[in-house]
Amino acid sequence: MKYTPVIGLEVHVELKTKSKMFCECSADYFGKEPNSHTCPTCLGLPGALPVPNKTAIDWCVMIAQSLNCEINEFSKFDRKNYFYPDLPKGYQISQYDLPFGKNGEVSLSSGKTIGITRVHMEEDTGKLTHQEMGGVKTSLIDYNRSGVPLVEIVTEPDFNNAKDVVAYLQMLRTIVRYLDVSNADMEKGDMRLEPNISLTTDVSKLPPYKVEVKNINSFKFVDKAIVFELKRQEEILESGQIPPQETRGWNEIKNATFSQRVKEEANDYRYFPEPDIPPIKFTKEQISNLKSKVPELQVEKITRFVKQFSLSSYDAELLTRERALADYFEQTVAQGIEKNISAKQIANTIINKKIDHTTISPEKLVSNIAESSQIKSLDESELQTIIDKVLQDNQKAVKDYKSGKESVIMFLVGQCMKAIGRKVDVNAVKEHLVQSLK
Amino acid sequence: MNNLTIKDAREKLTKKEISSVELTKHYLTIVKTYNEKLNAFLTISEKEALEQAESADKRIGEGDSTPLLGIPLALKDIYVTKGIKTTAASKVLEEYIPQYDGTAVMLLKNAGAVILGKTNLDAWAHGSSGENSDFGPTKNPYNTAFVPGGSSSGSPVTVASEMALAASGTDTGGSIRLPASFCNVVGLKPTYGRVSRYGVIAMSSSLDSIGHFTKTVEDNAMYLQVTAGSDPHDATTPPVAVPNYTKNIAKGVKGLRIGVPKEYFIEGLDPRIKKMIEDALKVYEKLGAEIIEVSLPHTSYAIEVYYIVQTAEVSSNLARYDGIRFGKDRSHFGDEAKRRIMLGTYVLSAGYYDAFYKKAMQVRTLLKQDFDKAFKTVDVIIAPVSPTIPWKLGDKADDPLAMYLSDIFTVHANLVGVPGLAIPVGFIDSLPVGMQIFGPHFSEEKLYQVGFAYEAVNPVWKERPNL
């Protein structure tokens, strides 16, 4: 039977705001002493109340706009009610029917278009770790992370393979890094993925089940987990059965997914409008104001770089992976104009020489490139003649070098350079010298 | 020091006729004398109170003055107080000592008030009589076989029995106005959002109003002067300026249009209470007010809307009590709390949300329109607080629904957010009776003027209980 994968993604992006979503605790919780970044609000103490973080909301809207979403002019927060030890209030403040963003779309480089169902704001939970203490299974809870702002991005079930999923995640990561709203580091947990995976034989209909996979903590596992899950489901379907609708966890040691809880009934979250937080109303002006703060994103930049600087799309992609690098490139190009250095030269240098843009200024890089291009090419036989003469004239040095004193090579290189008399590629000289000394 | 008011006490303190420490010791003695009988206080914070009194005396000595400087008062044990046990009268929080002070508490402390202790209530503010407390009911000081009303049961009793000069409460469905009228004291349910809810254990978030009890209307205004104001910690406190509540309190009611809602004068209302209110209205007429009949047509549905919205919010607000970070686990909830949590869970659950919760939200809009329309033709509305006089302890214990129906005249104001001032009007069978005055949002200044005018002519509050 021919099965087509049907995959939809739920990605949670943790925002790097200074304070938490609904309280003034520092949101910089990673690596801190447990329960040292809490307050009555994020600890769920009696009498505490939430007040939303304006920056977090602005950033959520900008993420939605980067994904070409419509922004709801009227939206609100809702309570999602369920019990779990990492959820101190017994409900999570989230958004239900009026998320900040909806109906977006992105195009992957493969040409595939992915529908973005919604982009909404919610608060993170505390962190649970499990231990056995004195023979008793214990769960330990750290609420430092509780209340940190999360943006949830849900796609339509438009993915048909793992490769596109990985491409989408990379695109999403680049976008939020461009916006400078999140570090989107899967290993650190500031970008989390939950794919909903199923297989269908009839692409015009949604399959009668879907399996949610949790606990994929690294980019390298995304592909593996999806491939494993698709295979597992195919085997069940081939045997004539339908895979149970459930949540499964990815086990990176066993390289397999395993059943977490078979839900007899879907969790009834009893959503209702959050009474403690007044609704949010955006004016058209505020929405376009936020849009203007969204920088040129990677996809557009690649197109522009290819056109404007005659780069290959491969090179353009490398140069635009980080916004800072892309800006650096353009600044260097601007500097290079006076010295007649082409954008292509600059691109090649940056890429091939793996230039660290944080240590070499655009001006310096341009002058380095200018210098090395002045270096005239050397005739091989001319070089060899000079080398032979230098070796002959400096026999002691040669002996020293051959007996292990490697630093002597620089003296010999110097002698060659003197004899050549003009600016040439020092490294080429050195290479030939070393060869000749063998 | 019989019948001392805050106003009197402030004068005496300023004139140095008495110190705050002396005043505090005086009230603490009364507390210790009568608390066992009345069960009004759950916690007496003597040490802290005396420290606060000392520091108040220092400030008085420096010429400082605030409406509550040096004044001993009590707090409903639903107000979170740092370092002082806060139980919500529930076994779940029997040993809970909070790590912070709520905003209203901080404002009272900063104003130099002296906090004598925490008062009894229906557990989690679920009740209308005080009988749902996990630590025994409070008794009505006018007749200890009878209920003082609830859910703020201890606080009005402390004021009525002279254990404190004022006491705080909360009013979600009448929990200040009802016990105020059962205990012969003045009780204010402020406009929703007038006083910060931060640091008050949440019962029903869109309904909880943070108010207080005093002997007189002017005392009540002095207290509100301290607690009113928007709070950055509470996103539902509108940035409305706080007027001077006492400045024009004696303005009088000439030309005032008083609305009387016909739906509140129905068959279930004790005819003696009806007569009392009608007599009070005659007093207002004599004072120059105009009495106009109005209609609040959806009044009869207010209770249903209330028990859907309130229990839904309760079920969510009480979800945090799981015994992990503080307190005891959920098996320690009393029956009434369990009932409301389950009811609220049910009306929000899949398949029932539309029929119950959504429907209630829509009718709530109609209830709001009732008041909006009425206030176009009148300035304030006067109505009875309770359909009955206080009942005997135990009379309604086995019938939760009957208990809920004692709220029929009070819940409407909470659903709409308007303020309500309850003032004493008289006694029936030696038990106190009160009436309530409603106004539009943020009209507390006017309500005080209206209450003050009646009280000046008919100072029922002066009748002390025989303890």
Add this chain to the structure above:
Amino acid sequence: MKINISHVAKLANLPLLDSEKQKFETQLSSILDYIAKLNEVDTSNVKDTSQVTGLENILREDKPLPSLSQKDALFQAKTTHNGFFAVKGIFENE
């Protein structure tokens, strides 16, 4: 109105004794019957009211302030361990 008490109690995370269930079911059913009177009201075209303040856009600047100390955060808990809150094992895995 019939209410599935066991289901509701489970959703509400309330441990009920079997002996309690009948009592609550009876009480809640009669309350629900009363509340269902709301269906009489014509609410076609009526908007929801979930808040009465009329406020919008009450937001806070992104400025962090000091938190509770770890000691204060933990001191009311029954069981803690090395700075963590501790509960009996919750396991999702196999």
